[in-house]
Amino acid sequence: xxxxxxxxxxxxxxxxxxxxxxxxxxxxxxxxxxxxxxxxxxxxxxxxxxxxxxxxxxxxxxxxxxxxxxxxxxxxxxxxxxxxxxxxxxxxxxxxxxxxxxxxxxxxxxxxxxxxxxxxxxxxxxxxxxxxxxxxxxxxxxxxxxxxxxxxxxxxxxxxxxxxxxxxxxxxxxxxxxxxxxxxxxxxxxxxxxxxxxxxxxxxxxxxxxxxxxxxxxxxxxxxxxxxxxxxxxxxxxxxxxxxxxxxxxxxxxxxxxxxxxxxxxxxxxxxxxxxxxxxxxxxxxxxxxxxxxxxxxxxxxxxxxxx
Numbered sequence: 001x002x003x004x005x006x007x008x009x010x011x012x013x014x015x016x017x018x019x020x021x022x023x024x025x026x027x028x029x030x031x032x033x034x035x036x037x038x039x040x041x042x043x044x045x046x047x048x049x050x051x052x053x054x055x056x057x058x059x060x061x062x063x064x065x066x067x068x069x070x071x072x073x074x075x076x077x078x079x080x081x082x083x084x085x086x087x088x089x090x091x092x093x094x095x096x097x098x099x100x101x102x103x104x105x106x107x108x109x110x111x112x113x114x115x116x117x118x119x120x121x122x123x124x125x126x127x128x129x130x131x132x133x134x135x136x137x138x139x140x141x142x143x144x145x146x147x148x149x150x151x152x153x154x155x156x157x158x159x160x161x162x163x164x165x166x167x168x169x170x171x172x173x174x175x176x177x178x179x180x181x182x183x184x185x186x187x188x189x190x191x192x193x194x195x196x197x198x199x200x201x202x203x204x205x206x207x208x209x210x211x212x213x214x215x216x217x218x219x220x221x222x223x224x225x226x227x228x229x230x231x232x233x234x235x236x237x238x239x240x241x242x243x244x245x246x247x248x249x250x251x252x253x254x255x256x257x258x259x260x261x262x263x264x265x266x267x268x269x270x271x272x273x274x275x276x277x278x279x280x281x282x283x284x285x286x287x288x289x290x291x292x293x294x295x296x297x298x299x300x301x302x303x304x305x306x307x308x
Contacts, residue, residue, distance in 0.1 A: 022054040022121045023128065025105035025176070028097030030090055031073070032063040034111040039072055041111050044118070046078055052121040059101055060111075061093040091195030095186055098179060107176050108196075115174040116216050123176045123213055131181050131208035134200070135174035135215040142217045155236065159197070162243040162250050163204035168212045171196040181208060188245060198242050205246035244298070252295035259288035 027045065031038055042058065049056050058079045062070050064087035073081050082096055098106055105127055109115050115135065123133045156170050173196055182189075185202045189195050203210055243251045263284035270277050 021125050022049075022052050022056075023105060023124060024055040024103045025107050025124050025127075026097075026101035026103040026179075027056060027058045027107040027109065027120070028094055028101060029058060029060045029109060029111055030063055030093030030097065031060055031065065031069055031111045032087055032090075032093070033065045033067045033069055035065075035068040035072060037113045038069055038111045041113055041117070042076065042079065044113075045109075045120075048118050048120065054121055054124070055103075057102060059097045061097045063087050063089070063093040089191035090193045091189055092191035094195055095189060095191070098182060098186070101179060104179050105176060106179050106182065109174045114218050116218070117174075119213070119215055120174070120176075123174070126211055126213070127176045127178070129209070130211040132175060132177040132199075132203055132210045134169060134172050134210060134212050136169035136212040137172055137215060137217040138168050138212075139214045139216040155197075158236070159201055162247050163201055164250075165204045165210075167200065167204070168214075170200055172215075174215065177203075188242070201242040202246060205242070248295050248298035252291055252298070256288050256291040256295060259284050259291060263288055 029041075029045075034041075038060075042060070045058060060073055060079045060081050062073055062081065062083040064084045070083065073079065080100070082100055084093065084096070094108060097108075105124060107120055107124060109117055109120065116139075119135060123135060126133045152170070156167055159170055160167050171193070175196070177199070181203070182199060185199060188202070189198050200210070240251070263281060266278065266281040266284060270281050
């Protein structure tokens with residue numbers, strides 16, 4: 001799909017289709033040391049898609065697992081298996097799977113059983129009306145770490161300020177998107193867990209249609225790969241970098257405004273108190289001017305390059 005004027009929509013549970021029409025899709029499943037849950041997850045996915053009458057493929061990327069995940073996957077004949085020799089990261093595994101996917105629609109989910117994968121056919125059925133459909137973890141049964149909710153609250157507000165759009169779930173790992181759209185951003189998408197955060201900000205700042213569907217979220221099988229402090233800092237860095245890349249005026253103009261406000265204050269003091277123009281005033285004026293010009297130049301480059 002092409003760009004549209006409204007970037008975010010939310011689908012209420014009451015508007016869900018009872019019998020979703022399921023266009024062909026490639027499901028990309030990154031796996032790293034998921035021996036406890038990968039088999040159950042794949043069986044559930046196969047049963048769900050067959051029951052829905054979907055045309056699909058499941059592309060599993062074994063991201064350098066050091067447990068029995070690789071052996072379990074090699075014994076299966078109902079998936080396409082791609083293996084990284086060493087662990088390269090969640091985002092890197094997704095990008096590998098996306099590049100090798102044969103269908104124009106891409107679905108991603110996790111191998112740990114946290115997402116309600118039975119909802120995937122319904123999400124796929126909405127993809128003809130949006131550029132990306134996200135399973136938002138805002139359903140009735142959501143089990144989410146309270147410790148992770150605190151930094152996430154600030155991250156979501158920052159991302160909403162950068163994008164100018166409401167974001168019910170910033171980094172949900174269950175989503176459907178058009179391969180042709182996400183390929184435009186592959187060169188800036190990170191190899192870490194920040195992949196989903198970055199693609200959300202990138203698509204919203206470029207005015208693609210993103211629909212959010214409430215889903216449940218369960219306790220994972222096995223040990224979590226998330227590192228709360230390190231990943232939160234990485235999320236902030238990625239959102240800031242993506243904001244600079246796609247919405248430079250939003251990031252730099254407030255900084256220029258701070259410098260200009262300081263310039264006005266010191267200019268007032270120079271004129272009425274000191275009776276002299278000080279270096280501090282000149283420095284603040286130059287800083288405000290330079291940051292403003294940098295923001296306008298970055299915005300012009302972004303517009304000329306089409307935002308990608």
